[in-house]
Amino acid sequence: MKNKHIFGPVPSRRLGYSLGIDLVKRKYCSYDCIYCEVGKTTNKIIDRIDFGNDKIIVEELKTFLNDYTGRIDCITFTGSGEPTLNVKMGSILNEVKKITKLPVTLLTNGSLFFREDIRNESINFDIVIPSLDSVIEETFMRVNKPHRDLNLSEIIKGLIKFSNDYKGKIYLEILLVKGFNDSDGDLLNLRKIVEKMRVDKIQINTVVRPPAYKEAKPIDENDKQRIKNILGDLVELDLVFSQNNIVQSNSGKKEVTELLKRRPCTFEQISISLGIDGEKLKIILDELQKEMKDKLKVDKFDGEFYYKVVGNE
Numbered sequence: 001m002k003n004k005h006i007f008g009p010v011p012s013r014r015l016g017y018s019l020g021i022d023l024v025k026r027k028y029c030s031y032d033c034i035y036c037e038v039g040k041t042t043n044k045i046i047d048r049i050d051f052g053n054d055k056i057i058v059e060e061l062k063t064f065l066n067d068y069t070g071r072i073d074c075i076t077f078t079g080s081g082e083p084t085l086n087v088k089m090g091s092i093l094n095e096v097k098k099i100t101k102l103p104v105t106l107l108t109n110g111s112l113f114f115r116e117d118i119r120n121e122s123i124n125f126d127i128v129i130p131s132l133d134s135v136i137e138e139t140f141m142r143v144n145k146p147h148r149d150l151n152l153s154e155i156i157k158g159l160i161k162f163s164n165d166y167k168g169k170i171y172l173e174i175l176l177v178k179g180f181n182d183s184d185g186d187l188l189n190l191r192k193i194v195e196k197m198r199v200d201k202i203q204i205n206t207v208v209r210p211p212a213y214k215e216a217k218p219i220d221e222n223d224k225q226r227i228k229n230i231l232g233d234l235v236e237l238d239l240v241f242s243q244n245n246i247v248q249s250n251s252g253k254k255e256v257t258e259l260l261k262r263r264p265c266t267f268e269q270i271s272i273s274l275g276i277d278g279e280k281l282k283i284i285l286d287e288l289q290k291e292m293k294d295k296l297k298v299d300k301f302d303g304e305f306y307y308k309v310v311g312n313e
């Protein structure tokens, strides 16, 4: 069976070897973030829907776990959009928990935690990684371009409530975009909200892959100390502007193709994400370029070259 919803495992600093499950179709989301690496949101919704993929996901996972002999440290619910929009998220999680003892992580934009059903389902994950990029209305609108019926103060209340009810690990992700949500004022206001949440760690990210909207630019190394000064004493602060530490793996052409179908990556990002050394990766990309021709594209962003796979190979 060809896996349509399972990808990886991808080595990650936070989660170890993480096997991803794509819960929603491209691109269903409650936001249309300017920095989104999946692309512009084509279906901006806040009502949960049945994507009709719950049984397929569980079958794909069972088959994958039966056949795969490599290392997996956790399963991550994510998607080419917002995973909590899948109305079957809770039942898929229950089924996943029946077939594996691996910890299960939820990566979410957190916009729907004002809903009791989503809070109740999310409580059963072992790790939850919600994001919150700004608590100032105008900035929030510019950075996250939310669905028109979303209300920032309700979103914040939902996040605060969830974080205090939940007993698992929470890593709050804040993505900073140069000139949009990176001012001292933005960060000080965020700080006031984070103080009301129960968070194990804050992870600061920036734009590292070609964004959905070209005005989204990364903050730089010089901003790190300023951010540490404002948020650093609250909880553990992880400033991940680029990935590091290549962990060697047996990944090959198939894994590189799957990764590049999901998100554009530089040579270095492919190497780090999949644990392939530079020499081997060069051979793989050369071969893929010959086999896939114009389906393997290279775009330039912020002085870097990004590979991506378009269409069905």
Ligand code: SF4
Pocket (backbone or CB within 6 Å): 029, 030, 031, 032, 033, 035, 036, 037, 038, 041, 080, 081, 082, 109
């Ligand atoms: S970054 Fe996440 S929340 Fe933002 S538009 Fe993309 S998928 Fe949605």
